Amino acid sequence: EVQLVESGGGLVQPGGSLRLSCAASGFTFTDMWMSWVRQAPGKGLEWVANIKQDGSERYYVDSVKGRFTISRDNAKNSLFLQMNSLRGEDTAVYYCARSQRNSEYHPFDSWGQGTLVTVSS
């Protein structure tokens, strides 16, 4: 069974940093592109970033470029999101999501339960 378990969310002040983690199991992690998708309270879904199987390609939504960094540790089946210079508009539940096949141009067929990030003073 595919499992994605996020951790690392919490309350942080504007301008602060946070590192999210996603532990993956139940599939061959090194076969899949992985993404972070967020959802602000009561709002819709927004794709944040994704990363290729070997980490050689990474893409971001414009609003987080230069502030967020996606990475992965294939030896530990883990995905990460380093978030710096956080703003109020970054407040959201952050989901770890797996691409359905081995390219970035596929939908997300597995999602974690999410971790809440709240940016507030």
Add this chain to the structure above:
Amino acid sequence: DIVMTQSPDSLAVSLGERATINCKSSQNLLYSSNNKNYFAWYQQKPGQPPKLLMYWASTRESGVPDRFSGSGSGTDFTLTISSLQPEDVAVYYCQQYYSIPLTFGGGTKVEIK
């Protein structure tokens, strides 16, 4: 960026009746080399992560009931629930995976009338 526009924002349908959700893309999502629409539908119930329902516009994900169907091509797509059940109360999102940034529609909330 490709903009995905869903309609309506919400709808209330009687149990057993048909529910129809529309999604329009600002760009063509049909890739000519393989004749596939890079388009998906998700269902999200309160307090849960989204769940993939349909991909390639009309292919049902494993385990999804056959009362759900997807249609459309290019820029206009539809999700139909043929006979609404209580467990179908949720917010439904469309998504394009044709180009990065990957983008979602704003969501359609489906309720029981």
